[in-house]
Amino acid sequence: MYLNPKIEQRVVQAILWVFTLATVFILFFIIFYILHKGLPVLSYNFLTTNPLDMGKSGGIYSTIIGTIALTIMSLLIATPLGVGTAIYLTEYTRESRITRVIRFGSECLSGIPSIIFGLFGFILFVTKLKMGWSILSGGLTLAFMLLPTIIRTSEEAIKSVPYNLHEVSYSLGSTQWQTVTKVVLPSALPGILTGVILSVGRSVGETAAVIFTAGSALRMPTSLFSSSRTMAVHFFILAREGISMPNAYGTAAVLIITILIINIIAYRLMHxxxxKYS
Amino acid sequence: MTRLERNERLIKIALFVIACSAVSILAVITIFIFSEGTPIMFKYGLRSFLLGLDWYPSEQSFGLLPMIIGSVMVTFGSLLVGVPFGLACAIFLTEFSSRRLRHILKPIIELLAGIPSVVYGFIGVVILVPFIRETLGGPGLSVLAASIILGIMILPTIISISIDSLQAVPRSYREGSIALGATKWQTTKMVILPAAKSGIIASIILGMGRAIGETMAVIMIAGNAINIPRSVLDPVRTLTSNIALEMGYASGEHRQALFATGVILFIIIMILNTIANATSVKGKAAK
Amino acid sequence: MSDRIIQTDNFSHYFGAIQTLKNINLEVRRNEILGIIGPAGSGKSTFLRALNRLNDLTYGSRIEGTIKIDGQDIYAPGTSIVELRRKLGMVFATPIPLPRSIYENVAFGAKMAGIKSKSELNELVTDCLVKTTLFEEVKDRLDSSATKLSGGQQQRLCIARILALKPEFILLDEPCSGLDPISTMKIEESLRQLKNEYTIILVTNNTKQAARVADRTAFFLNGELIEIGQTEKIFTTPADQRTNDYISGRFG
Known part of the structure; x- marks a missing residue:
């Protein structure tokens, strides 16, 4: 079949439009559906009281705290490692076999499914190292998962710092480390933060890696060695076991709102x- | 040399050690999964693992074939949904939309990546599964439902990597083709897509990796029955679901068999990653 | 102590396989302004950057011969590059303020050198800004971003930033190439004053600028030092035909 190129162009353009609109529609649908069903459940009480009766009633306070604790724990480990790796790759070495191995390793790590991380964290941290289901085990496992993202975003942020700033810093008698910490990192900070914030989003939403390492205890965590249930895990259990649909929607709404806020902040920062550098 | 300059050596060594963390973690994970999972595979024979039809852990029967087929079906199903939508969005955003529209739509679409997988699974359960059950029959929890939801979940991967590779096509290609009187679509079809081919293929392979590796959403909507599905409306269990569903209570050989499941998953993912890496490196070298 | 405080001896420099400087022999004298002229790609900037070892940052940079400053071989193993760079403050072609405040820009070098005393830093910053005639213009907004200054102000800030290092030498790499005539005049004026305290090496592709401010002038071409001498002599009776061709504008 032969179509006039102009007509073909129109047809294709219309099709592409429809697909794109459909994609956007799916996203909005998910968000609005969850908010529509979940917002009525939300209240100050829902956020500030602990779950009762396996989550059938009560709020989600302890899962909020669990999520925050786990996120902080994982970032405290992943950020220094990730930013340090990025500094090494961009400032302290040239492209070589070693950098290729490091980058390839990081890429492979980012491709590993979260359930494998969960399996690994469970066997190493929970059982072999006897940390049990705990914020520590979960935080370490999550940190390993987040590491590749932080490495990649930090590397890009550092690379985009203009080279002549380095020269200026060196010519003023700074050592390499001073140049990195006083000139390069401050300039790359928004980019690095974007990566860290997106990682917060991932750790808030993660379930498979967390459920087998941090466990699913509903009690308020009291130390690094307490088992703790995150919002995402709580939501999964409520929905899957049909414990309480209203509370599931409420938890989902809190999750979605958190993710929205995180993405907006990350987007703003990135912009x-x-x-600054274009 | 000043004191600070002497410290530089130490700093460099420390940073090198840190930089090895990602590779070391990868190595440790690989070693652990393999050392936990492979003994039992050799004990009962690779054949019975890969081709066995029956999974009865309590009777030492560890056939993974239904789960392997399940993962493959769901993954290809998700590509059937995700690739057309993903490529359409990527092409539309890079070649056909105005700058303004692109700046609005791109972050919105990227938001898809941020939505937790349990939420996708949940939407599948409350909307898609009943819909399939009522209109097409069957239990609803099915290959079809999982394919559609996974197809949506891999969209951000396909879209963002495809956009990157489309944008990497030199502007002169576009201008040259347009100057010869080609329409935008002809230019895209004849010039841009071939030039961006390797990046687009890499995006699809990485999307595939995400689909194979996804766990929680699949558990919620695929039905998890251990048999080889006869139609897309039948329930199915994937490799990932198999691990997640039974990990909580498994022990002894059963647990080892779950690690063996992890080994197979791990190998598939590594093969996909290597292919994706090789195609995108080849594509970069060609430019 | 000898008057010749920088002395190069058959100094050559390579970037990979490309030789960028060929057997340079020259000396720099205390409290002079040495102008270095030559067309683009003649090696004059590379020479300047060899003096504070800034070329070291580029992979594949290699040298032969020696450069001695105050009798010390600056490429000898164990040399403190940090101290060397403090001794030879450098001003670049385009003003590149660090993305910090005016105050922080000037205080940067001193802080890196470990000076922490607030009063000492305040005094230093004021002093350096006064010397570059910038103080009156910026004294009310020391905490605002340095990137908001005009081009000429930024370049004077870059000089002030160097002075805070308490250097012996000031290296300028085409410092006025992006500036208007009035800003250029202000910078040349401050150079003449700075000469009393510092030894200045000025790389410029504006031959008239060298004629205006340099005591002695060196002419570089294709990585070679063609001739060096009193500025007046170079510009009136050069010994080499190529020098004559260049300063009379036949090429470059």
């Missing part, structure tokens, strides 16, 4: 960063 600021791009404006």
């Amino acid at each position: 600021k960063f791009i404006k």
